[in-house]
Amino acid sequence: MKRAENITASIFMVLGIFVIKGAMSLIYMTDIGPGPGFFPLWLGVLLLFLGLILILQNTFSKKKVAVIDSEPTEPMWPGIGGAIRVGIVIFSLLAVSFFITYIGFRVSMFLLVFSLLYTLGRQKILMTLAISLSGSFGVYFIFTHFLSVELPVASVHWLSVVGL
Amino acid sequence: MSTLNLLFHGTQAVFQPMNLLFLVLGCVLGQAIGVLPGIGSAAAIALLIPVTLNLSATASVIMLAGIFYGTNYGGTITSVLMNTPGESASVVTAIDGYQMAKKGRGGPALGIAAIGSFIGGTVGTLGLAFGAQWFSNTALKIGASEYFALMVFAVALVTVLATGSPVKALLMGILGLLIGTIGIDPDLGIPRFTFGQIKLYDGIAFIAIVIGFFGLGEILVNIERKVQDTIYTQVGSVLPNKQDLRDSAGPIARGTVIGFILGLIPGATSAIASFLSYGVEVSRAKDPSRFGKGAIEGVAGPETANNSFVNANFIPLFTLGIPGTASIAMIMSGMMSNGIVPGPFLFRDNPAFVWTVIASMLVGQVILLIFNLPMVRVWILLLKIPYSILFVLILEFTLIGAYAVAFDTFNMYVMTISGFFGYLFKKMDFPAAPFVLTLVIGPLMEKNLRKSLEISGGEFAVFYQRPLTLILLLGAALTIIWPIFKWFKIYVKNSKESPRKAKGASSSDRV
Amino acid sequence: MIKNKLKLGVAAVSIAGLLLNAPSASAATFPAKGKTITIIVPYDAGGGGDIGARMLAPYFKAAIGATNVEIVNKPGAGSQVGISALAAAAPDGYTIGFTHLPATITTYLDPTRAATYNLSKLTPLSMMVVVPTMLVVRGESKYTSLKDLLADAAAGSKVTISDSGILSDGHLATLQLQQQSGAKLQAVHSTGGAATTADVLGGQVSAGTLNVGGATNELVKSGKLRIIAMFSKTKDKTFPTAKTAKEQGYPIYCSTSRAISGPAGMSNTVVNKISTALRSAMANPEFMAKANAAGLYIQFMWPNQLQAYWLDMQTATIPLMALKNS
Structure with missing residues (x-):
């Protein structure tokens, strides 16, 4: 817990330095007051400062934090299995975001829903199929026909010729 | 003719078949748009304006207005049931509403939101009917410095009073402000932290971040365990009980006032109204630590505020022709396309139109209440879907929501990455409320700080010479100082009791 | 209808358009049967100028005899996203778009905005609204x-x-x-x-x-x-008693206007066809009635007039860019 927090705090501090650097190249003050660089600069400084405080808090007064912070006692980080499941979800969302422009909404959503339901959800194959079809083709129909909201269609030739 | 008389005639006109039909249609559409991810009321109204050209002006505006206020009723549902806000106004509802649903109190959360929305919406409309002129003239006295001070106050309330470590809360608040600075700076038009990408010029879409941070983040936390094991415990009661109503009375009353006032200020958004209401409720609570864990006040107040806001939005439009938000600007377009120009002569020149629309807004609140209370029973059936199926549907929902913000896959990446960070921060107990609040408020706060100084010609006196500004800023300062003072008192007390072992003593002393 | 197509999709379509449209007879047969003329509105659906554009589209379609005219919203970065796409489109007349003034000019004159276009990357077609x-x-x-x-x-x-x-x-x-x-x-x-x-x-x-x-x-x-x-050259028809700045000794002319442009490199034939069609669409009494109700100040300009208007405004704006932060 503490270690993770310290790492986060350090990342915040690095971010702070980066922000300060970025803000330095912007106008800090104009003749009437704060310019575009004013806000970011001070936010960067605060980030740096608060990150440091968090680390100091964690190192020196272990108990004092606990007074305000009612921490759960369960183990913080997932085991291998949990991490893999989290990874699978993130990965499939990124994959959909990438491939949706090529294979369109219907195919990519079908694949997403089908694979997640079948693997992580462990549903029966018929159930999986039914939900995947309604979640892809059904949703597409509702959005485009009733709501006039255009969802991506396939741009690769062999899919667009069949109307996906 | 007296106002009551006019309102009575207006109500009669609402019950003409065509008007009533389009009122119901508008309410249903608004509700649906609120539930659906990503599509906001402004876009929906814009799409329907061409359709309304074939209708009477009154029926058109009745429908468009119905969409506008109906959206806020619908937005609540996904916030509470899936932790995935479909509208920026219901973002704050997700914080406590979803926790209520997890504890089997999704029904009361939705019920109190509907009741609060009804009260807020009705009072907002009554304000429009009985005091529009006075309210709009008074609201004009609120300038950039007051607005800036109000936002500082809101940020102070939410960050300082957030449960858990104040350092973490502040870090999250600053992170939100920082992400808010990405894009073209609100005053001088200079790109900041955009890395040369035009896509970043408008900043990162708030709603895509929030859908990821809340909706996806929650799924990732749940999915760590085998999905089959993660099922909502129970559906629980459907409607709020007497205790819930008693707890919510104050938040609803205060939410009404907060939403109403902000609705009169051009440039304010309903998200700010709901956050401010949330902050006020946290600050008033005897035990603020309940917030974020399913406090009904955290749903009742903000949901009331955003509806009161929406209806108050009509006041500057109808009296001065000033549209305060993007959605109400769409309604103004709808009016103008139908040949009705809002402004100081609207009540004089088009009394039949105005009073029918106002009456329709009152009837519309009743319609939406009737829709929503019994529908709660249906909506919470969603929670009966096994989580092993539901999580996939929510994932799809988050993707569509992110995409629909700007019809751009870029926001799907934004959503996914925010989701991962939301997950990490949740694991480490970094609170979400300060982050989302500052994310939405940051650019406006900076803009109004600059604008105040432009108005004063660079004189900082503008912040202490205007009484309302001063009061709000002092309130913010007090909010920040009070916890430090309290902490100091405890510290002094502890060190007196055991001067040598101050550290050890403080841990056992939970005050 | 919102038709915010994906960038990739649009790129694919325009490349396909280039390949299909052999340069030879294309200008003479413009607009070809079955092809869609896309009008880019660089603002949100319902936002700046969108409703006016949607109002105009059916009359333009009838006047030019196109199979289909479609409004595509490409909002973002003021109007920079949409106009960048417009400037990068094929100059075949099938992609035109709104370029509001002075917003378009000030965007490309501001070096911090790193705009990829300026007047030389666009073909002014006609003016629609001057307020x-x-x-x-x-x-x-x-x-x-x-x-x-x-x-x-x-x-x-x-x-x-x-x-x-x-x-x-x-x-x-x-x-x-x-x-x-x-x-x-x-x-x-x-x-x-x-x-x-x-x-x-x-x-x-x-x-x-x-x-x-x-x-x-x-x-x-x-x-x-x-x-x-x-800030106009002549007195306003709605407020004939209001004095112009020029009458009071300060010759300053300012307005916000909605011009319609295409990418640079369009053939004269196509430019003429489009601007003639726009003119007759704007002169249509039915359209005029709608525009008046919506409070639009319709003012048509031919391509050369618009070009001159644009250059005038650009010349007046350049010296002001240095003063903007004061």
Whole structure:
């Protein structure tokens, strides 16, 4: 817990330095007051400062934090299995975001829903199929026909010729 | 003719078949748009304006207005049931509403939101009917410095009073402000932290971040365990009980006032109204630590505020022709396309139109209440879907929501990455409320700080010479100082009791 | 209907368009049967100019005899995203779009915006709407003319003028007024016309710049707002008694306008066909009636007139860019 927090705090501090650097190249003050660089600069400084405080808090007064912070006692980080499941979800969302422009909404959503339901959800194959079809083709129909909201269609030739 | 008389005639006109039909249609559409991810009321109204050209002006505006206020009723549902806000106004509802649903109190959360929305919406409309002129003239006295001070106050309330470590809360608040600075700076038009990408010029879409941070983040936390094991415990009661109503009375009353006032200020958004209401409720609570864990006040107040806001939005439009938000600007377009120009002569020149629309807004609140209370029973059936199926549907929902913000896959990446960070921060107990609040408020706060100084010609006196500004800023300062003072008192007390072992003593002393 | 296509999709379509459209007879047969003319609106659906564009589209379609005319919203970065896409499109006439002035000009004149286009990357086709800018004060104000306001500023009073954003038409007017009179005027940037109206009515600022039309006209007629200068060459038809800035000794011309342009390199035949069709669409009495109801100031210009108008505005704007942060 503490270690993770310290790492986060350090990342915040690095971010702070980066922000300060970025803000330095912007106008800090104009003749009437704060310019575009004013806000970011001070936010960067605060980030740096608060990150440091968090680390100091964690190192020196272990108990004092606990007074305000009612921490759960369960183990913080997932085991291998949990991490893999989290990874699978993130990965499939990124994959959909990438491939949706090529294979369109219907195919990519079908694949997403089908694979997640079948693997992580462990549903029966018929159930999986039914939900995947309604979640892809059904949703597409509702959005485009009733709501006039255009969802991506396939741009690769062999899919667009069949109307996906 | 007296106002009551006019309102009575207006109500009669609402019950003409065509008007009533389009009122119901508008309410249903608004509700649906609120539930659906990503599509906001402004876009929906814009799409329907061409359709309304074939209708009477009154029926058109009745429908468009119905969409506008109906959206806020619908937005609540996904916030509470899936932790995935479909509208920026219901973002704050997700914080406590979803926790209520997890504890089997999704029904009361939705019920109190509907009741609060009804009260807020009705009072907002009554304000429009009985005091529009006075309210709009008074609201004009609120300038950039007051607005800036109000936002500082809101940020102070939410960050300082957030449960858990104040350092973490502040870090999250600053992170939100920082992400808010990405894009073209609100005053001088200079790109900041955009890395040369035009896509970043408008900043990162708030709603895509929030859908990821809340909706996806929650799924990732749940999915760590085998999905089959993660099922909502129970559906629980459907409607709020007497205790819930008693707890919510104050938040609803205060939410009404907060939403109403902000609705009169051009440039304010309903998200700010709901956050401010949330902050006020946290600050008033005897035990603020309940917030974020399913406090009904955290749903009742903000949901009331955003509806009161929406209806108050009509006041500057109808009296001065000033549209305060993007959605109400769409309604103004709808009016103008139908040949009705809002402004100081609207009540004089088009009394039949105005009073029918106002009456329709009152009837519309009743319609939406009737829709929503019994529908709660249906909506919470969603929670009966096994989580092993539901999580996939929510994932799809988050993707569509992110995409629909700007019809751009870029926001799907934004959503996914925010989701991962939301997950990490949740694991480490970094609170979400300060982050989302500052994310939405940051650019406006900076803009109004600059604008105040432009108005004063660079004189900082503008912040202490205007009484309302001063009061709000002092309130913010007090909010920040009070916890430090309290902490100091405890510290002094502890060190007196055991001067040598101050550290050890403080841990056992939970005050 | 929102038809925000994906970038990739659009790119694919335009490449396909290039390949299918053999350069030879394409201009003569424009618009070809079965092809869609896309009008890019660089703002949100329902936002700046979108409703006017949607109003015009069916009349333009009929006038040019196209199979289909489609409005595509490409909002973002003011209008930079949409105009970048417009400038990068194939110059075959099937992609045209709105380029609002002065917003388009100020975007590419500002080096920090790193715009990929300027006038040479675009083909001006015709003007659709020109809305004059004016300087207003609230009814209770002591100023009744430009002279009052400038004299007060010269005497050392703090005079603030609200506009709808940095480098907006109103801000450009304020800068020119300051430049020509030498008086110190403090520009206050609001978030749009609605906020400017509120600033002026609430007495938060000394004056404000607004565009003629819609609710603003009602406020002027009711006496809540008073026009102290019109930044137009001629007197306004709605407010014939309001004096122009030029009449008061300051030749300043400002307006916000909606021009229609295409990418650079369009053939003359296609340019003529499109601008002729736009002209007859805008002259259609049915369209005129709708536009009037919506408060649009329709003003057509031929391509060469628009080009001259654009260059004039650009010339006037360049020296102001250096002053913008004051």
